[in-house]
Amino acid sequence: MDIDRLNPNAHTTDSKALSGLKNFRIGLSVDDANSKADFGNGLLWILEEMGASIRKGDAGTNAVLAHERKALRLESEAAYIRGVRNAAIIGESRFNELKQTEGLTEEQRYEIEAFRIRQELNVADLDDTTIALWDHGRGTSVLDCMASVMGKEVPDRGEMTILKRKLWSQTREAYRRILAGMDLKEGMRLSKKDAQDITDRAWDERFLMAHLGIVSVRWRVDAKRRRLGDELKDIFERLGLTVKVRDNGKSGAKPYTVTGISFLQEAAARRWDGVRKSNSLIIVTPVTHPKQPSMPSFPVYLEPSPADSPNDNPASWPEFAEKPDAPFPWMELNPADLPDFIRHDPEFWDIAA
Numbered sequence: 001m002d003i004d005r006l007n008p009n010a011h012t013t014d015s016k017a018l019s020g021l022k023n024f025r026i027g028l029s030v031d032d033a034n035s036k037a038d039f040g041n042g043l044l045w046i047l048e049e050m051g052a053s054i055r056k057g058d059a060g061t062n063a064v065l066a067h068e069r070k071a072l073r074l075e076s077e078a079a080y081i082r083g084v085r086n087a088a089i090i091g092e093s094r095f096n097e098l099k100q101t102e103g104l105t106e107e108q109r110y111e112i113e114a115f116r117i118r119q120e121l122n123v124a125d126l127d128d129t130t131i132a133l134w135d136h137g138r139g140t141s142v143l144d145c146m147a148s149v150m151g152k153e154v155p156d157r158g159e160m161t162i163l164k165r166k167l168w169s170q171t172r173e174a175y176r177r178i179l180a181g182m183d184l185k186e187g188m189r190l191s192k193k194d195a196q197d198i199t200d201r202a203w204d205e206r207f208l209m210a211h212l213g214i215v216s217v218r219w220r221v222d223a224k225r226r227r228l229g230d231e232l233k234d235i236f237e238r239l240g241l242t243v244k245v246r247d248n249g250k251s252g253a254k255p256y257t258v259t260g261i262s263f264l265q266e267a268a269a270r271r272w273d274g275v276r277k278s279n280s281l282i283i284v285t286p287v288t289h290p291k292q293p294s295m296p297s298f299p300v301y302l303e304p305s306p307a308d309s310p311n312d313n314p315a316s317w318p319e320f321a322e323k324p325d326a327p328f329p330w331m332e333l334n335p336a337d338l339p340d341f342i343r344h345d346p347e348f349w350d351i352a353a
Helices: 015-049 059-085 092-099 106-121 128-137 139-149 168-179 192-204 206-212 228-237 261-271 306-312 346-352
Strands: 188-190 242-245 256-259
Touching (some): 059 106, 092 106, 106 139, 106 261, 139 261, 168 206, 188 192, 228 242, 228 256
């Protein structure tokens, strides 16, 4: 509620009403101030209990704090890369054991992360480039998008919920529409017309493209187009590629250069190569509970039991053998209770007969 809009003189001149409204407004202001003070005091107490050092800042500390945050982030990322790179190599049984263990040490967490990287990226050795490509698990989606561009079939993760599944066959078709048969090669250059055609095709189906993750969600909500270079970068950067703009102003020039294609294509092909599809490697997804046995992927045919043979004949079922007056024998239905549009529909009664 906007307290400042409660003007006591706005609607009435009655002194009692004005006094009551004024007291009500004052009460809201006091409650609002107390709530803010309680939250602030509580937050300070929690931070102090966590061992945080709190000091009063001033207007000139923003740049300093930003520099400190950047330094801490770089230091944390460097420690993460060192820990994963130097982690002990474990097998699947040890991995499953650690997943069910509470209170993991830092070394054990690095062992789990290193195992996931080897399994998901289908690599044996971990270097800084591979760990950076993993990107804390986000890199697999980039590689799968690149695999879709290459025309490879990315298997569906059947153990994931429907909302989290990626529609990879549809994604592959969407990239085919956007790129229109364009062959991605390392260092490829695009003219403004080529770039405009790509972004126009994505914009024409922007709601579908945003749903598939080919473009960002802002394509779905923005009413106006952005600059051509920004839209082109949004499409290619989701493939892990880098777009450089070189506008020399010459007619027919190709100002856009796309790099990183060869590396990403090689990594995407390795992720889903024949060795991985032969199930020599296990696809690992982070889960909090033991996996339930999955249903077999092949048809299962069960021989009917001799004792159940009479039940296999639909003519023996009451629903089909009995023909009472009711429209459906398994329902107690009064025609008067039916809506008019159903009661007067001849096709409904043909079905019910």
